[in-house]
Amino acid sequence: MSSGGGLVGDDWRVLRGARRAAAAHPAFDGLAHALSDLGDIAVAVPVLLVALAAAVRLGRRAGLPRWWLPPGAAALAMCLLPVVVGSVKAGVDRPAPGRVRADPSYGYFPSGHTATSSVAFGLAALVLLPFVRRAALRALLAAGTGLLALLVGVALVWCDYHWPLDVLASWCLAAALLSAVGAALLVPGAAVRSSSGSPGSGPRGRGRATAG
Template sequence: MLNSIDTTYLHWGLEHRSPALDAAVTAFTNIGTTALSLPLATPMAFLLTAILRSWSPVLTVAMAAAVSTSTTTIIKAMVGRARPEHSLAVPPYEHSFSFPSGHTLNATVLALVLGYFCARAVQRRWVRGLIWAAALCYALCMGVSRIFLAHHWSTDVLAGWVFGAIIAGAALALVEGLTRRGGHLPVPLAAPHPAR
């Protein structure tokens, strides 16, 4: 059943439509597809691995992306929520279930994970602030784009933000924790094993 939040923000999107804005938002939201987001995130993760001299960026992105896509698929199948009517949406239309928003969830995961390692790679505090602002803005705008195009209800997007933040935080905590404690994950690239 829809609530007032879903219908309110759906109508907000409908009221602000225009051909130019529809095309621009569609182009942006397409970045959130798995086919585009992972090819963009993967080389960035390897670059951060080289800069930080640690395998943590690559491992965390791989783990978080796998959990993100699996979680989205499983929850969609369990909840089975219908999307807004195609008559209200901007094409191309989506045909999978609506809850949660996969674009939003995956964008949140990748933005937070890559934002974390990018912030670690710089020294200046104000640059770190800009990195985090850009990461959060990307995740926020991805969610808003899904509502604007009527591809998702607002509560689908809210769930995507929440699940994405949880998955990113858990993946970062696990990989960083194991790496620092000398677990089964690779140690920093430049750090040789200490002599015993």
């Protein structure tokens, strides 16, 4: 990656600001490291698997003819994620935060932990949202998932694990993958719908397949 340019200059400035903040507030280090760990595959993927299993069960109980489509699309997106992240890392070959020489065995752009947490938790929320009946709970689930993704990314910069642009790139990748899977929810018979046709406001068929 180039060592110059406006974006890289801004990246340096934000990184230095994060380092100053971390040095001034060491009490937040424990929380930041705990949030960073949420991007581990061993943490994020099991959460997604539980959500996919729940979505499969709820979809079948609701009698949806294409109950398999949203969880299948989510599983495919999660499988594609490491391929995309690994390919970009190898192509960009960005050095560690604050350095100008790349590590010959590891690239930092984009952030794998940010991508894993944002996509895994985002997909988990996405496939379960149609089965949550109450609007307030749906809003809480969506907002909470977004906030969690934001905090994990900020924590990775706070702990000096990644450049800010590494995190931003992973958020953009996550948004693209989540949008693609979200489109699967719009396919007729793939998700419970309200009378207005939008997913999540109520079931059509068996009313037991809802939560909240």
